[in-house]
Each structure stands twice: as structure tokens, then as C-alpha cells.
Amino acid sequence: xxxxxxxxxxxxxxxxxxxxxxxxxxxxxxxxxxxxxxxxxxxxxxxxxxxxxxxxxxxxxxxxxxxxxxxxxxxxxxxx
Numbered sequence: 001x002x003x004x005x006x007x008x009x010x011x012x013x014x015x016x017x018x019x020x021x022x023x024x025x026x027x028x029x030x031x032x033x034x035x036x037x038x039x040x041x042x043x044x045x046x047x048x049x050x051x052x053x054x055x056x057x058x059x060x061x062x063x064x065x066x067x068x069x070x071x072x073x074x075x076x077x078x079x080x
Contacts, residue, residue, distance in 0.1 A: 004048065007041035010034075 011034040018030035 002044070004041040004045040007037050007044060011037035011041065 014030045014034035014037060018027045018034065021027050021030065
């Protein structure tokens, strides 16, 4: 099973690729994919918290973040 952190890494990768493509259409598609991965990460985090008996109400979404504020290294650091 993938973790919310892994889904965020997918979103970061999509955002990185969006910065590298040459067409507006490709950039838009990749940015939409990144947003979809972020949504999946939030849902997975909520499900993980709901399944946890010792949930303190805190997950990886402690503070709102901008769409490009995560990097693979920061996402991986949160997982540890």
C-alpha cells in the first residue's frame, strides 16, 4: 500500500515535469495530475488517521502549503 508521503512525491514529480515541458497543454495536464495526487494523499492521510486507534488528530497536513512548496527531499524527510 502506498503512503500519503509517496503520493506527495508523485505530485512533486508532476510539478517538476510541468516546469520542463514546452507546451501549455502538457504543462496543464501535469499540473492537474499533481493536484490529483495531492487530493489522493489527503484522502489516504484521512483514512490512515481514521484507522489508527491512537490518532491524535494530526497528520501530514498540519499547515497549508502552496502547490510548489514540497520537494522530494522534504517529503521523504517527513516520512522518517
